[in-house]
Amino acid sequence: MEVHPYAWAITVVVMVAILAVDVFVIGRRPHEPSTKEASLAIGVFVGLAVLFGLGVWFVSGGQYAGEFFAGWITEYSLSVDNLFIFLIIMSKLKVPRELQQFALLVGIILALIFRGIFIAVGAAAIERFAWVFFIFGAFLVYTAVKLFLDYRKHDDDEEAPDNALLRLVRRRFNATEDFRGTKLTVKEQGKRFITPMFFVIVALGSTDLLFALDSIPAIYGLTQEPYLVFTANVFALMGLRQLYFLIGGLLKKLVYLSLGLSVILAFIGVKLVLHALHEYHWADWAPWGGEIPIWFSLLVIVGTLAVTTVASLVKSRNEAGDDTDPLTEGDAGQRPAGIADRGTPPAAS
Template sequence: MHVSPEAWLITIVVMAAVLIADVVVIGRRPHEPSMKEAGIAIGVFSALAVAFGLGVWYFSGPRFAGEFFAGWLTEYSLSVDNLFIFVLIMANLRVPRELQQYALMVGIVLALIFRGIFIALGAAAIERFSWVFFVFGAFLIYTAIKLYLDYRQHDEDDEVTENAMMRWVRRAFPSTDGFRGTKLTVREAGKRLITPMLFVVVALGSTDLLFALDSIPAIYGLTQEAYLVFTANVFALMGLRQLYFLIGGLLQRLVYLSVGLSVVLAFIGVKLVLHALHEYHLDERWGFSAEIPIWASLTVIIATLAVTTVASLIKSGRDARQQAE
């Protein structure tokens, strides 16, 4: 897939303009979005993603369009799973409801920065070293197993925000006893103090860094086109903060989401390992074709997520009826 420097520049400028406008609006008017506002935003961003994918189909063919849609769906699903952690961060740090949208926007911008760095590093590694597919594949299989084991243990760590970075910030800097709007630092009684909003930003940023370690290898298992990797990640993150408010308690009803994602990540991990075998012509030596076509990957992803969602809603509904009896 050939993407000219001009196309890269236009894509980055347009997406950056959307994010900057969003940040300015939220910074001036932090609030809790209504259901209507959140629904319209998610619909617009989803429509833009679909339109972009159709544009890829028109200019570059169905193969690359399929890779974009598979990457977008996978990254979006991982991002929804990450909302569980965002919910815990907001609850533990007692972020006022009207400030949560601003905090989420900051977290999304940080996620874009970290993912951009990992996308560039991943593209450079893939271009120079074919064996990196073995590493990515093994890491995703490990992540899938860990995700499933965490689900089995029902581990809900209320101290999710207390990572090493957060502990260092708490020890190193004096802070105010409450939020000061969206300000990260304030000067009070002649002293510069940090606010709880800075704790929120640090928690989201350090968590986003860990998220990028999972998401970038996953999408490189579906496409090696850096342009599609970048755009799929951006579209997956757009509208995520509105989704946070729109689905609300629905997050808690998606009880099998981690299981579904573990299946998707394990599938992509195996696909990466098979692709590495193909790169070294080991599949030909052993007498089989190791490449999995993108239509098969897209089918597995959509079917897994659909079954996961339906099964989750059925179980949640059944549990709710049993508790009501």
């Protein structure tokens, strides 16, 4: 796929402009988006992605269009699954509903930065070393197995994700008892204190870093075109925070989504291994030459997501007591769980 520098420039400028509108116009007023606002934004972003895919079809042909749609759907599905982790973080850290939009916006920007770095590194690696596909494939199969095992031992009382970075921040810094709007730090009584929002951003950012490790190898299993990898990831992240508020309660009902994603990741992992064998001419004996066609990949992805979504909704409908929205639990004014009492200043008068 031949992508001229001006096409890259136009794409990046348009993406940045859309993100700037989202940050400085829509997101400048911390609030909980209404159902109408969220639905409209999601519809616009999905429509833009579809139009872009059709444009790729018109300019470069159906093969690349299929790769874009397969990559976009896969990345979007992984992002929806990640929303459940965001939901847990927001709940456990007791983020007020009106401030969750800001936290999600920062988290999505961090996700774009991390994915952009991994896209560049991945593109440089696969251009020089075909054996990288073996590593990507093995990693995706490992991730698929881990997702399946996590699904098997799933517990409804999930803990908020924690990591060494978050624990280090909690130990090293003084913290306020409550949120101070969207501020990450405040200065009181001559001392600098971090706010609970800082802990939220650390949790979301470090989690985004782990998410990128899964998503980038997955999409490189569907297309090796950096341009399509980049645009599919950006479109998958657009409208994600609106989707969070729109289907926040529905996320807990998608009980089989992780299972479906494990199937998809395992399939893409096998596809990557076969592609690597093809690169070394070790699969020439196969009737398909070792390469799985993109139309079959798209069929597997869409079919798996459809089956798991329908099965999840059917199971959730037959179960009682699953309608509680964890985002509404807890007192929004309380300190996030796990923040130390050390050096906490009195509330500002």
